[in-house]
Structure formats: C-alpha cells, structure tokens
Amino acid sequence: xxxxxxxxxxxxxxxxxxxxxxxxxxxxxxxxxxxxxxxxxxxxxxxxxxxxxxxxxxxxxxxxxxxxxxxxxxxxxxxxxxxxxxxxxxxxxxxxxxxxxxxxxxxxxxxxxxxxxxxxxxxxxxxxxxxxxxxxxxxxxxxxxxxxxxxxxxxxxxxxxxxxxxxxxxxxxxxxxxxxxxxxxxxxxxxxxxxxxxxxxxxxxxxxxx
Amino acid sequence: xxxxxxxxxxxxxxxxxxxxxxxxxxxxxxxxxxxxxxxxxxxxxxxxxxxxxxxxxxxxxxxxxxxxxxxxxxxxxxxxxxxxxxxxxxxxxxxxxxxxxxxxxxxxx
Numbered sequence: 382x383x384x385x386x387x388x389x390x391x392x393x394x395x396x397x398x399x400x401x402x403x404x405x406x407x408x409x410x411x412x413x414x415x416x417x418x419x420x421x422x423x424x425x426x427x428x429x430x431x432x433x434x435x436x437x438x439x440x441x442x443x444x445x446x447x448x449x450x451x452x453x454x455x456x457x458x459x460x461x462x463x464x465x466x467x468x469x470x471x472x473x474x475x476x477x478x479x480x481x482x483x484x485x486x487x488x489x490x491x492x493x494x495x496x497x498x499x500x501x502x503x504x505x506x507x508x509x510x511x512x513x514x515x516x517x518x519x520x521x522x523x524x525x526x527x528x529x530x531x532x533x534x535x536x537x538x539x540x541x542x543x544x545x546x547x548x549x550x551x552x553x554x555x556x557x558x559x560x561x562x563x564x565x566x567x568x569x570x571x572x573x574x575x576x577x578x579x580x581x582x583x584x585x586x587x588x589x590x591x
Numbered sequence: 592x593x594x595x596x597x598x599x600x601x602x603x604x605x606x607x608x609x610x611x612x613x614x615x616x617x618x619x620x621x622x623x624x625x626x627x628x629x630x631x632x633x634x635x636x637x638x639x640x641x642x643x644x645x646x647x648x649x650x651x652x653x654x655x656x657x658x659x660x661x662x663x664x665x666x667x668x669x670x671x672x673x674x675x676x677x678x679x680x681x682x683x684x685x686x687x688x689x690x691x692x693x694x695x696x697x698x699x700x
Contacts, residue, residue: 399691402663406619407698408687409670410626412679418633424625432614432621474637494646496661505614505624512658513649547639 431505439470440502440552441573445566447479448557461552465502472501472550480543481554482580487534489527489580490543490551491519497545499552503575510579520544530581553580560586620662627669634678644668 399407413419443465447454457464461477477499480488492498493516498506509515519526523540527533534540543551555577561569561584576582615621627641648664649656656664673679690696 401688401692402666403617403619404691405666405670405684405688406623406626407691407696408684409666409673409679410622411696411698412683412687413626413630413673416678418678419626419629423629423632424622427625427628428615428621431624495642495649496645497642508658508661510658511661513652513654513656515658517654547637547642 435500436504437502437573437575437578438570440499440575440578441570442566443468443470443502443552444554444573444578445569447554448569449566454554457554470501472499474548475499475501476549477502477552478543478549479552479554480541482556484556485538487527487538487540487580488543488551488553489519489523489540490545490553491516492545493517493520497547497550499545499550499578501550502552503578507575527581530576532582553578555580555584558584558586615662616659623662623666623669627665634676636672636676641668641672644672647671 410419410421410424414421443457446468447457453464456467457479458481461479462472462475464479465472465477480490482488490499492510496506496511498510500506515526520542523542524534527540545551555573557569558572561572572584572586574582574584577584615624630636645665645668648668652660652664670679670681670684673684674681687696691698
C-alpha cells in the first residue's frame with residue numbers, strides 16, 4: 382500500500398480517526414489474512430491492476446478493431462466471449478454479448494438489480510451507473526435519461542435497453558462516426574470513450590481547427 | 592527548477608482517470624473490492640452468488656441510493672457471505688472493528 386491514512390490513536394490509545402467503514406474493512410482484511418484466506422499482497426495486486434491496467438482502453442481497442450476488420454466484427458457479434466478471448470482478453474467466467482448500433486437503432490446498457498458491467502473491457506463502473514435513478518429510469522424513459530447525458534436521440538431512432546446479468550455482460554458497439562475514414566486502429570480507439578460503450582454517448586470526431 | 596515543475600505536471604497528467612473518474616474514491620473501497628476478488632482463490636464462489644448478496648443490499652438501500660454508498664453495500668454483502676459460509680462470524684468482525692475504532696489496534700490504509 383502506498384496510501385497513508387493518518388489516524389492518531391493518541392497517547393492514551395483511545396479513539397482513532399478511522400470512520401466506521403474504514404475500521405470494518407481493516408477488521409475484515411486482518412481476520413481474513415489471519416485465517417489464511419487472503420494475503421494483503423494479493424489484494425494490493427488486484428487493486429493496482431484495476432486502477433492502472435484495466436480501463437476503457439481495452440474495450441475501445443475492441444470497438445476500433447470491429448470498425449476496421451469486418452471478419453472480426455462478425456465474430457464479435459456472433460460470440461463476443463470467443464472473439465475477445467482470441468485477442469487475449471480474459472472475461473473470467475462471464476459471457477459477453479456485443480450489441481450493435483445501426484441507423485435507426487441505438488443501444489444502451491444497464492444493470493437494473495445491481496451493477497453488473499463489462500469490467501473486463503471497460504474497467505469498473507462509474508458511480509452514476511450504480512445509482513438507483515439510472516438503474517430504474519433508463520428502462521422506463523431511456524430517451525429522457527440519454528438527453529440528460531447530453532445525447533439527443535431522434536424520435537425516429539429506436540432505443541434498445543439491455544439489462545446485464547450476473548454472467549452475461551453487454552457492450553455497445555457504436556457506429557463509426559463520419560469523418561474518421563482512413564484512421565488507424567489506434568486513432569479510432571482514442572475517440573471511443575467508456576460512455577460510448579455503455580451507450581450514453583457517441584464517438585465524436587474532433588472538429589478540425591481551420 | 593523549471594524542469595522539476597514540468598515533470599510534476601507531466602506525472603500529474605498521466606494519472607489514469609478512466610474518462611475523468613477515479614476507480615476508487617478512497618483506499619478502503621479498493622481494499623473491499625480486492626478482498627472479495629482475492630478470496631475466490633481460497634474459497635471459490637461464483638459472482639452469481641455474490642451478486643445475490645449485493646443485490647439484496649442494494650434493494651434494501653432503496654430508491655434514494657445515489658451510487659455513492661456502493662462500496663458500503665459491497666462490504667455489507669461481503670460480510671454476509673463470509674458469515675453464511677462460516678468463514679468469519681459477525682461477532683468476530685464487530686469485535687475487531689471496535690478494536691480499530693477504539694485505537695486498541697492500529698493500522699494505516
């Protein structure tokens with residue numbers, strides 16, 4: 382651990398400055414370590430991996446590859462789990478289904494029960510994804526919710542909402558934006574943000590500076 | 592002097608932000624997450640099972656839940672799983688928590 386939390390126990394050894402939840406997490410970690418069920422090193426490594434290595438870039442590369450390589454795109458849509466496994470992306474025991482935006486169809490993902498999310502491709506979910514209002518409302522009034530994200534979906538475009546489950550995770554494959562013709566895979570990946578793969582944003586080509 | 596300042600700026604700008612958002616808002620959130628994942632090596636359980644515990648906590652939190660207490664619910668779900676599997680009894684956790692709160696045990700995050 383490199384983070385330090387200062388909690389003055391004081392000269393008398395009373396009253397730390399830990400919050401209840403911090404103390405509870407310390408308690409669990411020390412008990413599980415003593416029982417030989419986990420090691421602090423394993424927890425350190427996992428936290429580091431999730432904070433530094435696993436993020437939306439992995440998913441963005443998958444999207445960019447699907448835009449460039451029609452054969453990969455077909456395999457990705459047919460069997461997402463197998464297609465990403467071929468790229469060396471492990472999804473643990475989770476299945477991946479990739480849902481494709483098309484003219485007249487926009488996709489968005491949610492987990493109405495908790496927070497299931499394709500974290501092996503785009504990292505851990507943002508706070509709003511886990512919030513009760515998003516979980517409840519995006520199913521009932523997706524157009525309004527997306528509007529609040531600044532994404533106006535025309536009335537002529539249908540919106541399909543995909544409810545993730547414990548073992549099946551969805552990822553949105555957005556449409557490749559106009560103006561990105563001839564771009565490399567890397568350049569394309571750079572415009573695919575986390576929210577594009579949730580379906581609450583669309584990839585944008587930066588306006589040329591004239 | 593200028594070079595030192597520049598390198599700090601560069602270091603700051605390369606901190607992973609995940610589209611502007613930090614993954615964990617506090618160190619304890621990361622520990623709580625890591626523990627649940629790490630435990631699976633010694634005590635295999637499926638995410639389906641853990642999800643049921645988590646969904647129960649989230650349902651109990653109700654419609655006012657804005658997602659900011661997510662990891663508190665995560666910890667509660669994890670404690671129930673540990674208790675139901677006979678790995679850590681609630682009294683044990685309670686006692687140990689108080690030892691930290693009262694400063695009888697000391698550790699830093």
